[in-house]
Structures are given as C-alpha cells and as structure tokens.
Amino acid sequence: xxxxxxxxxxxxxxxxxxxxxxxxxxxxxxxxxxxxxxxxxxxxxxxxxxxxxxxxxxxxxxxxxxxxxxxxxxxxxxxxxxxxxxxxxxxxxxxxxxxxxxxxxxxxxxxxxxxxxxxxxxxxxxxxxxxxxxxxxxxxxxxxxxxxxxxxxxxxxxxxxxxxxxxxxxxxxxxxxxxxxxxxxxxxxxxxxxxxxxxxxxxxxxxxxxxxxxxxxxxxxxxxxxxxxxxxxxxxxxxxxxxxxxxxxxxxxxxxxxxxxxxxxxxxxxxxxxxxxxxxxxxxxxxxxxxxxxxxxxxxxxxxxxxxxxxxxxxxxxxxxxxxxxxxxxxxxxxxxxxxxxxxxxxxxxxxxxxxxxxxxxxxxxxxx
Numbered sequence: 001x002x003x004x005x006x007x008x009x010x011x012x013x014x015x016x017x018x019x020x021x022x023x024x025x026x027x028x029x030x031x032x033x034x035x036x037x038x039x040x041x042x043x044x045x046x047x048x049x050x051x052x053x054x055x056x057x058x059x060x061x062x063x064x065x066x067x068x069x070x071x072x073x074x075x076x077x078x079x080x081x082x083x084x085x086x087x088x089x090x091x092x093x094x095x096x097x098x099x100x101x102x103x104x105x106x107x108x109x110x111x112x113x114x115x116x117x118x119x120x121x122x123x124x125x126x127x128x129x130x131x132x133x134x135x136x137x138x139x140x141x142x143x144x145x146x147x148x149x150x151x152x153x154x155x156x157x158x159x160x161x162x163x164x165x166x167x168x169x170x171x172x173x174x175x176x177x178x179x180x181x182x183x184x185x186x187x188x189x190x191x192x193x194x195x196x197x198x199x200x201x202x203x204x205x206x207x208x209x210x211x212x213x214x215x216x217x218x219x220x221x222x223x224x225x226x227x228x229x230x231x232x233x234x235x236x237x238x239x240x241x242x243x244x245x246x247x248x249x250x251x252x253x254x255x256x257x258x259x260x261x262x263x264x265x266x267x268x269x270x271x272x273x274x275x276x277x278x279x280x281x282x283x284x285x286x287x288x289x290x291x292x293x294x295x296x297x298x299x300x301x302x303x304x305x306x307x308x309x310x311x312x313x314x315x316x317x318x319x320x321x322x323x324x325x326x327x328x329x330x331x332x333x334x335x336x337x338x339x340x341x342x343x344x345x346x347x348x349x350x351x352x353x354x355x356x357x358x359x360x361x362x363x364x365x366x367x368x369x
C-alpha cells in the first residue's frame with residue numbers, strides 16, 4: 001500500500017481543539033464514486049477507503065453507524081424520492097405529515113433499541129487502521145431525526161400546539177443518539193465524533209433559535225460533555241447560514257464546525273467573530289470552483305483560505321460540503337497539494353504567490369470561457 005506520508009491524528013486533534021499543528025490538516029467527505037475516480041479502481045471495502053485516505057494525505061478515516069428510526073413505517077404523505085448530485089437515489093424528508101403526528105403514533109412506533117444498532121462497520125474499520133490513524137464516527141440527526149419522523153410542517157405546528165409531544169420526540173431521539181455515542185466514545189480507535197444536523201438554510205436558521213435552545217442544544221451539550229470527558233473532539237456538521245447560532249454553538253462546547261457553508265456564510269467574517277474558539281473546516285465551494293472550475297482556480301481559493309483563515313491555527317482545509325463524484329480529480333488534487341505545500345506553520349504566503357496564482361486562474365478560465 002503506497003503512502004505519501006505517515007498519518008498523524010494528533011495533527012488533526014490539535015487543529016480541531018483550537019491549536020496550531022505542524023500543518024493545516026485536510027478534512028473532507030469524499031463520496032465513494034469520487035474515491036474510485038481518484039484511485040482508478042473501485043473503492044468498495046474499508047481497506048480500499050483507507051488506501052485512498054493514505055494516498056491523499058488524510059490523518060483519519062470516516063465511518064458512519066446508522067440508526068433506523070423509521071422502523072419500516074412510511075410517512076403518512078408517502079415516500080418522496082429524489083437523487084443526490086452524483087445520481088444516487090435518496091429518500092427526501094416529508095414536508096407535511098410524517099410518521100409520528102400524534103401521541104398515539106408516538107406510543108405505537110417501533111422505536112430502535114440499543115441492541116438493534118449495528119457497529120460492524122466501525123469495528124471492521126478499527127481492525128484495519130494503520131498506526132497513526134484514527135476513526136471519525138459520523139452520526140447525529142437529533143433535530144433532523146425529529147423533523148423527518150414528524151414531517152417539517154407537523155413539527156412546526158406542534159412546537160406551539162403540542163410542545164409536550166415535541167419534547168418527548170427530542171428526548172427519545174436524543175437518548176438513542178446519546179447511547180450510540182456512549183458506545184462509540186469508548187472505542188480507542190475512535191478519535192473524534194462528527195455530528196450531523198442541518199439547522200439552517202442559505203439565509204438563516206430553519207426555525208427560531210429559541211426552538212434549538214429549548215430542544216436541540218440541551219441534547220447536544222450532553223453528548224459534547226460525554227465526548228470531552230472521554231477526550232474526543234466534537235465536530236458539528238451543519239449546512240446553511242448559522243451565523244445567528246454561533247454563540248450558542250460555542251457555548252455548548254462544539255470544538256469544530258464544518259463546512260462553514262460558502263453558499264450562506266462568510267468564513268472570514270466567521271473567523272473574525274469566533275477567533276480560535278472554534279475550529280473552522282472548509283470551505284471551497286463544491287460546485288465552483290471545486291466542481292466546475294479549473295485546478296488553478298482551486299489553487300487560488302485554497303491559498304487565500306490558508307492565508308486568511310488558517311494563520312492562527314484552528315483550521316482544516318476542505319470543500320464547502322463534500323467531494324461529489326462530479327468533482328474533477330485534478331481539481332481535488334490542486335486543493336490538497338496546495339494545502340500540503342503552503343499550509344505548514346508558520347503560514348507565510350507572499351503576496352507575489354497569490355498574485356501569480358491569480359494570473360494562472362484567470363488565464364485558465366479564459367481558455368474554457
């Protein structure tokens with residue numbers, strides 16, 4: 001198995017917890033199809049994924065332990081199917097009537113039990129890890145889980161008409177996720193937790209911040225306290241414009257936020273607001289320049305992020321969401337190689353380097369215009 005370097009999870013841990021390691025780590029979520037494109041062969045097993053991660057220069061491997069909250073029950077409005085950007089079919093969240101719209105639904109629902117959760121992927125990955133690498137487990141979906149079960153409109157109405165049911169939903173989902181994290185944080189191979197819960201869209205929070213403060217953030221605080229007690233950094237993935245939630249996110253103890261969505265947030269303004277109290281991960285837009293731009297344009301954006309956001313540490317370079325199958329391999333390599341070359345601390349990128357990169361980017365864009 002060819003390696004470009006020896007992985008060092010402590011590098012990533014240092015950045016995630018607000019420090020300044022030897023260089024800016026690479027932190028991202030490449031899709032299976034992209035990994036296959038990069039490697040020039042199918043990436044199917046956990047060993048294949050580890051080989052890809054080592055080839056790129058990551059210090060960790062992402063795994064995901066699922067919880068089936070639906071229990072085979074369909075939403076009352078029916079299942080809505082769509083497709084991911086890479087063409088894979090997916091089930092969209094119900095907007096109106098979900099699975100649980102009343103206390104009767106809540107009581108009869110086949111809620112998952114701790115013994116129902118399958119940890120086999122995580123355990124297999126732990127056995128295959130090379131020295132110096134750790135796993136980052138990705139789960140969460142407390143707010144998202146509640147909304148998916150109830151349907152967003154039903155949830156929004158219930159906040160005012162059935163707050164006791166809403167609280168019961170958060171407690172049921174939150175306790176199940178907490179139990180999962182109890183088990184995951186007890187594993188030596190797990191170095192950090194990546195908690196997914198989209199709380200915003202491009203213009204701001206999906207619901208009033210007060211709703212999150214009442215129902216969501218108390219459960220996140222419990223989970224974060226557990227992670228910290230066991231020495232595991234807590235990474236919060238949330239899309240959209242979360243600027244109005246940053247003070248709360250810091251207050252409950254989040255270590256790092258991903259990806260500081262470039263479609264809704266200004267990562268430089270975010271850095272100015274939070275300093276190094278919060279590690280920022282991202283945020284090269286996955287559509288442009290990462291997907292539709294040129295390698296030179298990606299290089300320029302990566303240089304600017306390293307200079308403007310990474311100077312004081314608490315930063316990881318990556319995309320503005322994930323690396324989809326349509327991302328050209330050369331564009332991805334431009335991002336990673338720029339980070340490896342210019343992300344070493346102390347970060348010193350001369351203005352002339354930025355200017356030259358800008359000229360290359362402009363010239364490359366002119367060729368395909």
